[in-house]
Amino acid sequence: MRVLPSFLLSLFAAAAFANDLAEPCPPRYSYCGYSGPAQWPNLPIEKNECGATMQSPIDVTTQTRRAGDAIRVAYKPSDATIRNTGHDIMVTPTEEDAGEIRIGVKEYKLSYLHFHFPGEHRVPGVEAVAEMHIVHQLKGGSELAVIGVMLTRGLKPYPALAPVFANLPTKACSGATHRVDFAGLLPENVSGYYTYVGSLTTPPCAQGVTWYVLGTAREIPAADVAKLAALGENARPLQKNPKPLEVTYILPK
Numbered sequence: 001m002r003v004l005p006s007f008l009l010s011l012f013a014a015a016a017f018a019n020d021l022a023e024p025c026p027p028r029y030s031y032c033g034y035s036g037p038a039q040w041p042n043l044p045i046e047k048n049e050c051g052a053t054m055q056s057p058i059d060v061t062t063q064t065r066r067a068g069d070a071i072r073v074a075y076k077p078s079d080a081t082i083r084n085t086g087h088d089i090m091v092t093p094t095e096e097d098a099g100e101i102r103i104g105v106k107e108y109k110l111s112y113l114h115f116h117f118p119g120e121h122r123v124p125g126v127e128a129v130a131e132m133h134i135v136h137q138l139k140g141g142s143e144l145a146v147i148g149v150m151l152t153r154g155l156k157p158y159p160a161l162a163p164v165f166a167n168l169p170t171k172a173c174s175g176a177t178h179r180v181d182f183a184g185l186l187p188e189n190v191s192g193y194y195t196y197v198g199s200l201t202t203p204p205c206a207q208g209v210t211w212y213v214l215g216t217a218r219e220i221p222a223a224d225v226a227k228l229a230a231l232g233e234n235a236r237p238l239q240k241n242p243k244p245l246e247v248t249y250i251l252p253k
Helices: 006-018 037-042 159-166 222-231
Strands: 065-068 071-075 078-084 089-093 099-103 106-116 130-138 144-154 174-180 193-199 207-214 218-221 248-252
Touching: 099 144, 106 144, 144 222, 159 174, 159 222, 218 222
Parallel strands: 065 248, 144 207, 144 218
Antiparallel strands: 071 099, 078 089, 078 174, 089 106, 099 106, 106 130, 130 144, 193 207, 193 248
């Protein structure tokens, strides 16, 4: 994501390879050049799985369809930090309980959301200009579940994201706290989604992540798309895993 000038990104990339000291911001990787996606498997970061065999994003086109559980959404409004991490815009609730999702018997707590421009997953019939990832952690465990929401350019506002785009920090490693109505992000019952087990799409690309990529895109105004575009591209290319990951399209009961 070109939120920093290219020469600065090169300096940070070189520093990342020169030593193994962790710095939360600016990032220790980029989306182009010396520390771009092709080099992520070589980054000297702890538990780096970027070169492993179950990597995301992928093309979720699939022939497997079955009935299954709807995603039950119970988010709550919360104060949240809207932060430019140097590689994405991350929105993190500051309150202890910003809600959860329930899929079958599993309950996952809302952790944060962030954006990728352009979209990362390839969803049949959807021409996404961006993608929102809503990240959750299993209650009482470490398992992650990510809802992928494809975003298209349109006229309709996305009210829950209005305070995010109204306060989008353009400077890397900056941000502020604002009220976000997470309750309006998604309908209470989400139907029609692709699910598979893959990885996070940013280093260290941790595997074992369960993805729920929605089959229906959401619109954001063209002005908001332009704001993401102005920050630069931050999409990991589609991954060619040694064995294609098994994807199922769920039609809730």
